[in-house]
Amino acid sequence: MARFKSKKSGGVPAINTGSMSDIIFMFLFFFMVITTIRENTLIVRVKVPTATELQKLEKKSLVSYIYVGLPTKKELAGSGTRIQLNDQYASVNNIGDFIALERQSRDEADRRKLTTSLKVDLDTKMGIVADIKQELRKYNALLISYSTRKANEGKLFSGQ
Amino acid sequence: MRKPPEINTGSMADISFLLLTFFLLTSSINTDKGIFRKLPPPADPTVKPADIKDRNIFTVLINKNDRLLVEGKPTDITMLRQQAKEFLSNPADNPELPEKKLEAIAMLGEYLVSKGVISIQNDRGTSYNMYIKVQNELTAAINELRDELAMNKFNRKFDELTDPDLINAVQKAIPISISEAEPVDIGGQQ
Numbered sequence: 001m002a003r004f005k006s007k008k009s010g011g012v013p014a015i016n017t018g019s020m021s022d023i024i025f026m027f028l029f030f031f032m033v034i035t036t037i038r039e040n041t042l043i044v045r046v047k048v049p050t051a052t053e054l055q056k057l058e059k060k061s062l063v064s065y066i067y068v069g070l071p072t073k074k075e076l077a078g079s080g081t082r083i084q085l086n087d088q089y090a091s092v093n094n095i096g097d098f099i100a101l102e103r104q105s106r107d108e109a110d111r112r113k114l115t116t117s118l119k120v121d122l123d124t125k126m127g128i129v130a131d132i133k134q135e136l137r138k139y140n141a142l143l144i145s146y147s148t149r150k151a152n153e154g155k156l157f158s159g160q
Numbered sequence: 161m162r163k164p165p166e167i168n169t170g171s172m173a174d175i176s177f178l179l180l181t182f183f184l185l186t187s188s189i190n191t192d193k194g195i196f197r198k199l200p201p202p203a204d205p206t207v208k209p210a211d212i213k214d215r216n217i218f219t220v221l222i223n224k225n226d227r228l229l230v231e232g233k234p235t236d237i238t239m240l241r242q243q244a245k246e247f248l249s250n251p252a253d254n255p256e257l258p259e260k261k262l263e264a265i266a267m268l269g270e271y272l273v274s275k276g277v278i279s280i281q282n283d284r285g286t287s288y289n290m291y292i293k294v295q296n297e298l299t300a301a302i303n304e305l306r307d308e309l310a311m312n313k314f315n316r317k318f319d320e321l322t323d324p325d326l327i328n329a330v331q332k333a334i335p336i337s338i339s340e341a342e343p344v345d346i347g348g349q350q
Contacts, residue, residue, distance in 0.1 A: 117192055125285050130284065145196050
């Protein structure tokens with residue numbers, strides 16, 4: 001009778017791991033969807049200054065960005081400080097149109113809360129920043145945020 | 161009939177895990193942080209600006225070499241926070257420092273609100289870095305005063321308050337009173 005003995009010899013049956021990859025792929029897609037990829041490719045060099053008294057920008061959909069700094073490609077855009085709106089170089093006069101467009105693409109209820117985040121390089125002179133601020137005032141975009149990085153309390157003044 | 165051999169899918173999970181960690185590491189959920197300000201509405205040329213008494217103004221001038229002149233005296237930026245705090249709180253009721261006005265604020269009761277205004281003026285040649293540092297110090301002064309008040313009344317720091325009524329009360333008691341003059345062009349732009 002030994003000839004008909006079952007070949008299986010006890011032991012725990014193996015767990016099927018075939019669906020494991022599906023679960024992980026689901027994770028993967030979840031993360032790919034929720035992470036936002038930077039919306040603009042920078043064509044100006046921006047290194048924002050450091051500060052300690054920071055506030056977070058709450059709603060990212062209600063923020064429009066203005067970049068100011070030296071162009072990354074000097075041979076194309078010169079060596080002076082330039083403003084970047086969306087994907088291209090702009091002058092101070094274009095800010096009005098830019099703000100109007102940004103407003104139009106938002107819900108009517110949210111338009112008042114539209115914040116302009118100024119990402120300005122730390123070597124920039126205040127003249128151009130003042131011009132931008134005057135322009136924003138003119139078009140009633142009054143909420144602004146000077147974009148900064150977090151500084152360690154002790155290191156704030158070491159750069160001077 | 162013979163069954164075709166099954167492909168081993170055990171390592172599939174490892175591969176997708178690898179992809180997952182790759183995306184987790186490379187995609188930064190970049191949170192934008194900054195110093196918030198509200199610009200004044202467009203100036204109306206027909207309305208004359210209100211006169212403010214000299215004792216109620218704390219002038220901060222930044223020149224094109226990033227040097228500070230605070231209340232007419234050259235000052236180092238490390239001293240600015242302390243001076244601004246003293247100006248805004250005026251603890252000893254010094255007649256040189258700003259007046260206070262008794263105001264009824266919900267949740268706080270009667271509170272002496274300072275009439276002091278900090279006025280910043282910079283040159284067009286001032287560096288943005290210096291300007292942000294000054295703004296940061298002044299914001300820090302206001303935040304410290306708010307923290308002290310919140311600690312006194314509600315036993316919590318200002319940014320730990322959750323009740324919007326309490327936050328409003330503290331904001332009303334110690335407003336962000338920073339005004340910016342139009343920049344002058346003395347140093348020339350370059």
